[in-house]
Amino acid sequence: MKLTDNALERLRSAVDLPDLEGTRYRLLEKLGQGGMGGVYRVEDTMLSRDVAMKVVTAPDGDGDLAARLMREAKVIARLEHSGIVPVHDVGQFPDGRVYYTMKLVQGKRLDAYIPELGSIPERLRLLQKICDAVGFAHARGVLHRDLKPQNIMVGPFGEVLVMDWGLSKIVREQEARNTAVISPKGGDENEVTAHGTVLGTPGYMAPEQQSGSGTLDARADVFSLGAILRFLLAETADVSIAPRSRALRAIVDKATAQDPNMRYDSTAALSNDLSAYLDGLSVNAYPEGALAKLWRWAVRNRVWLLMVLAYLVMRTLFILWRTR
Amino acid sequence: MHHNDHFGNRAAFPPTRGSLLVELRSENPSERQRALDTLLSVYWKPVYKYIRLKWGKDAATAEDLTQDFFAEVIERNLLDRYDPKKAKLRTYLRLCIDGLASNEHKASQRLKRGGGVQVLPLDFITAEGEVAELEIPVPGNEDDFFAREWARSIFELSLARLQQDCEERGKAIHFKLLELYDVDEGGKEITYQDAARQFGIKPSDVTNYLAYARREFRKIVLQQIRLMTASDEEYRREARALLGVEPS
């Protein structure tokens, strides 16, 4: 039987499809391919709804991967927030591959959505929504640990959804345990080899996370958020940020400080500084002198200040005219 | 070689075996022979196509070189020098081919010697037909080219084995559905309803039969990869490269 190149690819894809026999799921279509594995749209036949299924291709050498994913999924399942994509189920196929299902999200990945974002304020407000979702999780003791544009979806109404909570970190740890060097198949970044070297662009991972030293806390996610902010700002040619670019740059620098003690200590602190920037107020990341603060206050209140000034000038002119 | 038919048409993968390399070094002559048969059936086409396209040899020379290459394997135990720690089997063989093709005049002398050199019954006509549809490998991409042809060879043999298995188990339709959707061109246009009508089964059976055939196909392919690799690590790497999956 002679196989054409197309047939070869079709067979390869067909073989890659998850074997759902014995599970409650029915395969509908493949949605995409990431570094960790394929993502599929499947039907949950018990609940008659479509969900997204991520099939993990990391080898489960010690048989522990499914259990660890399950533990993490339980933690994440308790996060009920409009910006957090819930995980529904974790399991293992008869062929040994591990999967987890989550809410099927309509929308675009942040890196694909970027061209639709016009102004800087829009981008900053988007990041604030991400901060809200991440802050919510932090308040419940859950770190994301893998924040990057590829893990953020933007829905059709501009709503933000943060995905792959903690799970991708577990999978990467599993992959790092094995000797296989991952060959990127979907353009996914931040791949880790068994030797701990970060492939691709490691810019979204906090230094303390990369080095594996010490306990991680919310500041690791703050670093990632700062890196995402840098990404959002780098993708724009909006020249109107120029006059206040120092303040914005200071926010990015503070969020992505190498030393966690120099960073914002929470997503709320980062979000507050962004709000201050958007409102024309001074930001914590960029301390200003009294004169600069006064100027900023005057600019913010320029309308009624001008009116008061006009009144005073007029009155003064009348007085002078009268007394001449 | 004791086969009467061409290697291209024979399903050469019997059920689970150990690694080919272990069998090749076996004391048992029939085990050694079986291993050689397997090696030949998987590699002869990729070798021929590689010599034709990468080395630019004409069909007749490529045929001679292919025969000579396997003669080296069989008579001179070419694989005795293979060290799994240094390279994949596939890479090692490819480098051996390069060595042979670059010393072509020595090879042609060997063939002209005659006597003691077996001529293998390989279907070079079919192989030549397939060469016509391929592109010359870009310099630096020879490994990819050879890997692709190796994959094609494995898949073709696995399909033949799957067909045989399905027929033996009374699941011929299962195989035909796989052929329809994943092998033949234009399978995408055929709906499950049409396929069900064509084979006289229910549409839901189409999904199930197809899933069965794909599952079995994957098992067979993984078995063959296991056979053709020398270590667990190589096996996982080759499976991942070939199928994009991590074997369990």
Place this chain on the structure above:
Amino acid sequence: MNKIVLGLVLGAVLGAFDGLTAWFTPEVRSQLLGIVIGSTIKGLIAGILIGYFARKVNSLPLGILFGLGVGLILAFIVAAMPNPAGKHYYFEIMLPGSIVGMIVGYATQRFGTTPYPATR
């Protein structure tokens, strides 16, 4: 503080201040108390009207424009009344009066709360 109260208070304060500036006009200095009281009441009325407008219409430009208009009209009424010397100070009263109206218009649009509709 709701918008009407804000308008009332601001109008009265600015009106009083505006009235006090009459001290710089020697001819009317003797009537300063009356001027201040009158100006305060004028500011009060203007403030209530402008505050009420702000409650009904949520538009900064319209609020400022309304304030300008009310300030101008009320200032005209005051300026139309001659002083004991029979003089009118249209310019000196109407112009600042309109600016004060604009300031109150701006403030009531920007600040002050509107009451929530009652739920049934």
